[in-house]
Amino acid sequence: MPGKRIAITGAGPIGLEAALYARLRDFEVVVFEKGNVADNVRSWGHVRLFSPFGINSSEWGRGALPDADLPAADALLTGVEFFGQYLLPLSQHPRLQGCIQENTRVLTIGKRHFWKGDAIGRRSRLESPFTLLTESQQNGEQVIEADFVLDCSGTFGNHNWLGDGGVPALGERQLSERIDYLLPDITGKDESRFAGRRNLVVGSGYSAATVIVALGSLTEQNYDTEVFWLTRKSTDTPLSGIDGDTLRGRADLTARANELAANAASKINWFPASYVRQIGKASDGSIQVTIETNTEQGGANCKVLTIDNVIANVGYHPDRSLYEELQIHECYASQGPMKLAAALMGESSANCMTQSSPGTDTLKNPEPGFYILGAKSYGRDSRFLLRIGLEQIQSAFDLIAAEAA
Numbered sequence: 001m002p003g004k005r006i007a008i009t010g011a012g013p014i015g016l017e018a019a020l021y022a023r024l025r026d027f028e029v030v031v032f033e034k035g036n037v038a039d040n041v042r043s044w045g046h047v048r049l050f051s052p053f054g055i056n057s058s059e060w061g062r063g064a065l066p067d068a069d070l071p072a073a074d075a076l077l078t079g080v081e082f083f084g085q086y087l088l089p090l091s092q093h094p095r096l097q098g099c100i101q102e103n104t105r106v107l108t109i110g111k112r113h114f115w116k117g118d119a120i121g122r123r124s125r126l127e128s129p130f131t132l133l134t135e136s137q138q139n140g141e142q143v144i145e146a147d148f149v150l151d152c153s154g155t156f157g158n159h160n161w162l163g164d165g166g167v168p169a170l171g172e173r174q175l176s177e178r179i180d181y182l183l184p185d186i187t188g189k190d191e192s193r194f195a196g197r198r199n200l201v202v203g204s205g206y207s208a209a210t211v212i213v214a215l216g217s218l219t220e221q222n223y224d225t226e227v228f229w230l231t232r233k234s235t236d237t238p239l240s241g242i243d244g245d246t247l248r249g250r251a252d253l254t255a256r257a258n259e260l261a262a263n264a265a266s267k268i269n270w271f272p273a274s275y276v277r278q279i280g281k282a283s284d285g286s287i288q289v290t291i292e293t294n295t296e297q298g299g300a301n302c303k304v305l306t307i308d309n310v311i312a313n314v315g316y317h318p319d320r321s322l323y324e325e326l327q328i329h330e331c332y333a334s335q336g337p338m339k340l341a342a343a344l345m346g347e348s349s350a351n352c353m354t355q356s357s358p359g360t361d362t363l364k365n366p367e368p369g370f371y372i373l374g375a376k377s378y379g380r381d382s383r384f385l386l387r388i389g390l391e392q393i394q395s396a397f398d399l400i401a402a403e404a405a
Contacts, residue, residue, distance in 0.1 A: 003028075004027055004028065004147045004148065004400075004404055005027070005028040005029070005030070005145070005146045005147050005148075006022050006027050006028070006029050006030075006146060006147065006148045006149070006150060006400075007029075007030050007031075007032065007130065007132055007144065007146035007148070007149045007150070008022075008029065008030070008031045008032070008149075008150045008152055009031075009032050009106050009149070009150070009151050009152060009153040009322065010031075010032075010033060010151070010152040010153035010154055010374070011031050011032075011033035011036075011037045011038065011091065011100055011102070012038055012039075012040055012041060012087075012152065012153075012154055012374070013038070013041065013056070013082075013087060013374075013386055013389070014152040014154075014373055014374035014375075014386070014389040014390075014392075014393065015031055015033070015150075015152035015153075015374070016031075016037070016038070016061075016087060016090050016091055016096075017057075017058050017060075017061055017090070017389075017390060017393055018150050018152055018373065018393045018396075019031050019096055019099055019100070020060060020061060020064060020090060020093060020095060020096060021058070021060055021393050021394070021397060022397070023095040023096060023099065024060060024064075024095065025397065029096075029099045030099060030101065030144065030146070031096075031099055031100045031101065032101050032104045032105070032106045032132070032134060033100060033101065033102045033103070033104065034103070034104065034105040034106075035102070035103065036102050036103070037087065037088065037091045037100065037102060038083050038087045038088070038091075040154060040156040040157060041079045041082060041083050041087060042079060042080065042083055043079075043156075043157075043182055043183070044079045044182065044183045045078060045079035045080035045083065046078060046079065046080070046183075046185040046188050047078060047079055047183060047210060048076055048077070048078045048249060049076055049077055049078070049079070049082065049249075050076070050206075050247040050249045050250040050253075051076075051247060051385065051386070051387075052073060052074045052075060052076060053070075053071045053072065053073060053074070053075045053076075053077055053082075053086070054073030054074065055385070055386065055387040056077075056082065056386040056387070057070075057086055057386075057390075058390045058393070061086070061090055064090070064093050064095070065086075065089050065090065065093070069085070069089065070085070070086070071085050071086070076249060101134075101136070103136055103137065103138075104134050104135070104136040104139075105134065105135050105136070106132050106133070106134050106153075106322060107133045107134065107135055107141075108132075108133050108321065108322060108323075108324065108325060109130055109131070109132050109133075109149060109322055109323055109325065109326060109370075110130070110131045110133075110325040110326070111125060111128050111129075111130060111131065111325075111326070111367075112128050112129050112130075112131050112145065113128055114128055115325070116324075116325050116326065116327065120327065120366070121366065123368070125327070125367065125368055126368035126369050126403055129145040129146060129147055130145065130146045130147070130148075130149050130369070130370070131143050131144070131145055132144045132145075132146065132149070147369065147404075148369045148370070148371075148400050148403075149369065149370045149371070150371050150373055150396060151322060151323065151370070151371070151372045151373065151376060152373050152374045152376070153319065153322065153376055154374055154375045154376050155316040155317055155318050155319075155375050155376055155379075155380075156182075156316055156375070157181075157182070157316065158316050158317050158318065158319050159181035159312065159314065159315075159316055160314045160315045160316065160317055160380075161314065162179075162202055162275070162276040162279070162310075162312050162314060163275065163276060163277070164275045164277065164292070169275075169276040169277060169278055169279050170277065170278040170279070170280075171278055171279045171280045172276070172279050175279055175280070175281060175287065178281075178287060178310065179279075179310045179311075179312050180309065180310065180311045180312065181312050181313075181314075183207055183210065183211065183313075184211070184311065186211065186214035186215055186218060187214050187217055187218060191218065193309060194215065194218060194225065194309055195218055195221070195222045195224075195225055196222050196224040196225055197225060197226075197308035197309055198226045198228070198286075198305070198306065198307050198308050198309075199215055199225070199226065199227050199228070199307070199308065199309045199310075199311065200227075200228045200229075200230070200289055200305060200307045200309065200310045200311065201215070201227065201228070201229045201230070201311045201313065202229075202230045202275075202276060202310070202311070202312050202313065202314055203230075203231070203311075203312065203313030203314050203315070204231040204232060204233065204238055204239060205239075205313060205315065205382060206239075206250065206253065206254075207313040208229070208231075208238075208257075208311075208313035209238075209239055209253050209254060209256075209257035210253065211311050211313060212227070212229055212238075212257045212260060212261070212268060213253060213256050213257055213260070215227045215268070216256070216257075216260045216266065216267075216268055219266065219267035219268070223267070225267060226267055226269070227267055227268045227269065228269045228271065228305055228307070229261060229268055229269065229270045229271065230271045230274045230275065230276065230291060231270070231271070231272050231273075231274070232273070232274070232275055233272065233273065234272050234273035234294065234296075235272060237258040237261065237262070238257060238258060238261050238270060238272070239254045239257055239258055241254045241255065241258075242254075271291060271293055272293075273293055273294040274291050274292065274293040274294070275291065275292060276289055276290070276291055276292075277290045277291065277292045277302065278290040279310070282306065286306050286307065286308055287306070287307045287308070287309075287310060288304055288305070288306055288307070289304070289305045289307050289310065290302055290303070290304050290305075291303050291304075291305060315380060315382065316380075317335055317379065317380050318335050318336070318372075318376045318379055318380075320335060323367075323370065323372075326365075326367040326370055327365065327366040327367040328365050328366070328367055328370070328372075329365060329366050330379075331379060333380075334378070334379035334380045334381050335379040335380055336372070336376075336377055336378050336379025336380070336381065337362070337363070337365055337372050337377060337379075339361065339362040339363070339364060340358055340362040340363065340377055340378070341379060341381075342362075343358035343359070343362050344358065344378065344381055344383070357388060357391040357392075357395070359395070360395040360398055360399060363377070363392060363395055363396055363399060364399065368403055369400070369403060371392075371396045371399070373389060373392045373393060373396060374389040374392070375389070377389075377392065
């Protein structure tokens with residue numbers, strides 16, 4: 001749409017796809033990425049996706065690239081492969097030339113001449129441009145204006161905390177640099193950090209399962225490697241499997257992680273109904289972790305572990321500071337946009353593959369022209385699929401077309 005400018009935060013999969021979609025419809029586009037293109041994907045590049053390439057890429061994205069260079073629709077790519085074979089070529093497409101500003105952080109977003117509490121529910125807010133305060137080493141601070149904003153900045157990297165109730169455990173903030181909140185390459189480039197060491201893993205999702213299976217493999221090669229696994233809930237197995245799971249990789253990972261936890265002969269020591277109470281640094285440089293385990297009688301037992309590595313796969317949350325000066329209606333539990341969060345609450349299945357698109361209306365916020373897309377739109381809900389994010393892009397542009405009319 002000539003004359004209308006869209007600003008996009010984040011040059012990950014959804015941000016890149018949204019930028020290309022906008023350019024194919026003749027919008028002026030600028031994408032702000034605090035690091036380099038798809039940095040988050042590259043950080044877990046050694047991990048293989050459960051879902052196939054065909055549903056992790058868009059029709060317009062595949063159509064913009066030569067067919068001969070694209071992965072097969074059923075290919076299960078690693079993060080490195082997804083980046084190198086699709087996301088990087090997408091970012092280099094001629095239609096996106098000059099559109100992506102890497103190493104540029106968006107500090108906050110506002111509205112020109114409007115404060116947060118002004119003109120509630122009025123179209124005048126739509127008619128005033130967004131102002132984005134950005135910062136880069138090259139240009140310093142700048143204010144950029146846009147008619148519409150798509151927040152595709154995701155949640156990966158904005159980690160939750162280890163302690164009870166989601167607050168930092170005692171000493172955690174001071175030792176956060178010693179804690180892995182992402183996904184280390186345990187059987188690859190990071191192996192020397194974990195082999196022959198005492199390793200603590202906290203979490204009960206697929207990231208934790210990925211780490212546990214990798215550490216389990218390491219214990220078979222290096223018997224001195226020890227693993228302690230903390231999960232918060234009191235369940236028969238660390239992970240609950242999905243009946244008839246159509247994603248074979250996910251089903252196999254779940255089964256293997258549960259098997260390692262249940263096997264008394266393995267070096268995986270599982271502590272259910274447990275959390276980290278305190279974490280500190282010993283005089284020899286090791287980490288001392290106090291864990292608290294709830295008993296069936298309603299009490300709690302404490303145990304101190306001497307650890308070399310702590311891997312905290314405790315989930316991520318959205319950075320809401322970007323839009324704290326805008327009129328955004330958030331869910332009090334998930335921190336995602338309220339309409340979408342309410343729709344997701346009606347999804348009873350734990351299998352993300354059974355999801356259908358919640359619909360265009362769920363992307364609306366009280367702030368006209370501002371849309372949260374991708375993993376960030378799900379807040380703390382981990383069931384997000386790239387397929388859903390691609391559908392969100394099309395829905396957002398339907399709304400933009402209506403607002404711009």
